[in-house]
Amino acid sequence: MAGAAWSVDVEGTVGLLARVDNDASELRVDSTQFAQAQSDVVGALAGADRVLAAVEGFITSHESVPGRILGRVQRSAAAAIACVEAVVVADDEMAGNAAGSREQLPTTRFLGGLQ
Amino acid sequence: MTPTISPRLSSLPELAIDCPAVTQGAAAMKKQAGQIRSRTHSLNDVWSGLRNLLQMDDIDSLYSALDAAVTVSDEYAEAVGTAADAVVEFAETVFGLQGERDRLADEISALRSMEQLSLTSTPEYPVGTSLALIENQSAGIVYRINDLVSRFEQAEDDCVAALGRIDTGQGHQLRPADLTGVVGTAASGIPVWVSQATTLELALGRQTMAVLTKLGTLSAAEQRAWVARNPRFLDAVQDVPPDAAQVAAWWHGLGGDEATASAGQLGLIAAMPGLIGNLEGVGYWARDRANRAVLATRIRDLDRLGEQLKDLDVSNGPYSYTLDPTLALLAKHGYTETSYAEAVAGGQDIKLALGLAAAVPPRMLVSLDDSTSPLAAISLGDLDTADYATYLVSGMFSSSTDMQGPVDQALVLFKRENRVAESLDIEGTIATVAWIGYDSPDMLTVGSNDHAEAGAVKLANALTGYGAVNDLRPNPAHLTVGAHSYGTTTAMLALRQDLGVDAFAMYGSAGADAVGDVQDLQVPAGQVYVTEAESDNLAPFGRFISGRGDPGSDLFGAHHYGSDGDGIDPETDQRFSPSEGHSEYLTPKSEGLRNLAYIGLGLGNHVTGD
Numbered sequence: 001m002a003g004a005a006w007s008v009d010v011e012g013t014v015g016l017l018a019r020v021d022n023d024a025s026e027l028r029v030d031s032t033q034f035a036q037a038q039s040d041v042v043g044a045l046a047g048a049d050r051v052l053a054a055v056e057g058f059i060t061s062h063e064s065v066p067g068r069i070l071g072r073v074q075r076s077a078a079a080a081i082a083c084v085e086a087v088v089v090a091d092d093e094m095a096g097n098a099a100g101s102r103e104q105l106p107t108t109r110f111l112g113g114l115q
Numbered sequence: 116m117t118p119t120i121s122p123r124l125s126s127l128p129e130l131a132i133d134c135p136a137v138t139q140g141a142a143a144m145k146k147q148a149g150q151i152r153s154r155t156h157s158l159n160d161v162w163s164g165l166r167n168l169l170q171m172d173d174i175d176s177l178y179s180a181l182d183a184a185v186t187v188s189d190e191y192a193e194a195v196g197t198a199a200d201a202v203v204e205f206a207e208t209v210f211g212l213q214g215e216r217d218r219l220a221d222e223i224s225a226l227r228s229m230e231q232l233s234l235t236s237t238p239e240y241p242v243g244t245s246l247a248l249i250e251n252q253s254a255g256i257v258y259r260i261n262d263l264v265s266r267f268e269q270a271e272d273d274c275v276a277a278l279g280r281i282d283t284g285q286g287h288q289l290r291p292a293d294l295t296g297v298v299g300t301a302a303s304g305i306p307v308w309v310s311q312a313t314t315l316e317l318a319l320g321r322q323t324m325a326v327l328t329k330l331g332t333l334s335a336a337e338q339r340a341w342v343a344r345n346p347r348f349l350d351a352v353q354d355v356p357p358d359a360a361q362v363a364a365w366w367h368g369l370g371g372d373e374a375t376a377s378a379g380q381l382g383l384i385a386a387m388p389g390l391i392g393n394l395e396g397v398g399y400w401a402r403d404r405a406n407r408a409v410l411a412t413r414i415r416d417l418d419r420l421g422e423q424l425k426d427l428d429v430s431n432g433p434y435s436y437t438l439d440p441t442l443a444l445l446a447k448h449g450y451t452e453t454s455y456a457e458a459v460a461g462g463q464d465i466k467l468a469l470g471l472a473a474a475v476p477p478r479m480l481v482s483l484d485d486s487t488s489p490l491a492a493i494s495l496g497d498l499d500t501a502d503y504a505t506y507l508v509s510g511m512f513s514s515s516t517d518m519q520g521p522v523d524q525a526l527v528l529f530k531r532e533n534r535v536a537e538s539l540d541i542e543g544t545i546a547t548v549a550w551i552g553y554d555s556p557d558m559l560t561v562g563s564n565d566h567a568e569a570g571a572v573k574l575a576n577a578l579t580g581y582g583a584v585n586d587l588r589p590n591p592a593h594l595t596v597g598a599h600s601y602g603t604t605t606a607m608l609a610l611r612q613d614l615g616v617d618a619f620a621m622y623g624s625a626g627a628d629a630v631g632d633v634q635d636l637q638v639p640a641g642q643v644y645v646t647e648a649e650s651d652n653l654a655p656f657g658r659f660i661s662g663r664g665d666p667g668s669d670l671f672g673a674h675h676y677g678s679d680g681d682g683i684d685p686e687t688d689q690r691f692s693p694s695e696g697h698s699e700y701l702t703p704k705s706e707g708l709r710n711l712a713y714i715g716l717g718l719g720n721h722v723t724g725d
Contacts, residue, residue: 006171016164038144050272
């Protein structure tokens with residue numbers, strides 16, 4: 001689909017997001033298994049209190065990383081979805097919940113939440 | 116007496132760490148962090164494709180949105196690796212110390228025994244080792260205990276220091292996952308992923324319904340103007356169609372049937388026939404009207420192109436491929452010689468199969484896609500009002516360039532069902548559908564399931580659309596799917612989901628893939644039927660070369676019906692027409708046709724046996 005300064009291959013984008021879904025789901029599984037491995041290490045370190053505390057400190061400071069990565073992926077996907085919606089109904093002034101007119105096309109509005 | 120010189124066992128450090136478990140767990144942490152890193156790289160690779168799919172001004176930051184995630188995953192994997200290495204080194208050191216501790220424990224026990232013995236020594240009866248020697252050995256052991264403790268503490272210090280030096284990989288470049296957003300956090304602390312492909316489809320579905328709702332209220336001129344301004348919308352709806360039930364409710368709300376259609380409905384058919392003709396949930400009368408308009412336009416355009424091809428001056432040939440004016444003109448219109456010939460043949464064949472406008476029974480072009488060799492479905496009878504509807508799914512080699520054959524079969528079935536209904540005083544109208552809605556395989560590809568899997572999606576969409584329209588009727592129709600050969604493979608895959616099908620009949624099956632028995636099919640109990648003529652050698656051959664299962668096996672559990680034609684037709688008291696080979700299951704007066712007609716009328720309990 002082509003026109004003006006924007007274009008979108010909707011079917012292709014759905015396919016891309018399906019692949020993102022697949023990888024993201026696998027990443028979630030990896031994260032779960034990682035958490036189990038951490039738990040195993042912590043359980044086996046009983047008796048080495050200082051090391052245990054240091055390991056727990058490391059875990060605490062790093063445990064949000066898989067979530068941060070997944071969050072970034074999700075926000076990026078959400079921005080892409082918003083862009084696709086905007087392109088699809090860019091000229092439409094009728095749909096009240098549509099993205100608006102050409103002049104109001106994103107980009108920072110959709111991309112602002114990426115960080 | 117109690118020994119007093121030898122050290123006590125309790126003076127040994129415990130060193131109760133499960134070193135093998137620590138090593139194993141740390142290795143798993145390292146491996147999984149590496150997996151997270153690989154997965155993030157893979158996500159970024161996938162994401163890089165967005166540049167080719169979505170173009171807008173100033174969205175470079177979106178294209179590169181996952182670069183930061185890749186950096187974080189790299190740092191994270193490195194940090195976890197460093198931490199795991201430190202912990203493993205600690206565990207290995209402690210493992211060695213544990214061995215020394217065990218040896219020291221043995222030595223302490225032995226020394227204390229010796230001291231015990233020495234304490235019983237007297238000048239008259241000297242026994243054991245001298246206390247002086249024991250004292251000397253004890254001092255050595257105490258020194259080694261202190262050394263052991265010191266080395267353990269050093270190992271702890273080293274590990275703690277190594278962990279403390281890791282100040283990267285916390286992912287601060289990225290925001291924490293939003294606990295209230297689409298990505299939530301499960302009780303385990305691991306974020307929950309919600310399908311973004313589905314999110315996009317739902318979002319577009321909402322947009323589509325909002326736009327369609329508004330469009331239905333506009334004048335015909337406004338509708339046409341809007342469509343002209345919004346080519347992207349039409350493409351998007353075809354790529355990601357909205358929910359058929361919502362479409363059906365919207366269309367139903369716009370107006371009635373063909374005789375009482377609203378101006379909004381007629382305007383939409385005229386303004387966007389390509390969309391309306393294939394939008395699941397729209398009434399079939401409207402789809403027919405829209406698709407006929409598209410077909411007429413397509414044939415006219417092809418004829419025009421044909422005239423231009425005739426007018427070309429090719430007298431200076433022969434030409435190279437790139438200079439051939441015929442090929443150049445075809446390419447300009449998106450054709451090769453072959454695809455142009457297919458498009459012409461497909462268009463003409465569909466037109467012929469539709470017959471005259473006043474054909475009896477009335478025919479509906481219920482779907483027509485925009486491929487050069489178009490996929491299509493033609494209904495015999497009014498699909499909007501029929502009380503008994505049967506979709507016929509064809510097997511290999513079926514295509515719209517031979518639409519007449521499937522339509523003839525649908526017509527034969529239509530007539531037979533009507534005769535049966537009349538003879539049994541069954542009230543209600545009938546429709547049969549020649550569904551050529553998927554790319555069927557040829558002899559080279561019939562062993563693969565690829566065509567069936569793709570076709571199953573399309574068949575499921577078509578039946579979902581029918582169900583959406585049907586559900587709005589006060590008395591929904593009885594829906595049957597009849598499938599032949601590879602069409603059975605396709606239909607079985609589709610019918611793993613509930614599509615509102617009341618009965619399913621298979622004849623000359625090319626085999627079942629991913630369906631083990633009737634329990635895997637969302638069809639009412641006892642309403643899956645199967646037959647295979649004795650003279651049909653192609654069906655078992657297809658199953659053999661593909662390795663697909665036989666739905667006619669006892670284990671599959673389908674109800675068998677006859678198709679050999681070696682008996683007497685109970686209604687006419689005449690012999691059935693003999694059925695030969697793989698392609699005569701629906702010939703007039705055949706046993707297979709008779710039985711499928713009964714199944715289509717919900718009278719499967721009256722089929723003749725095989």
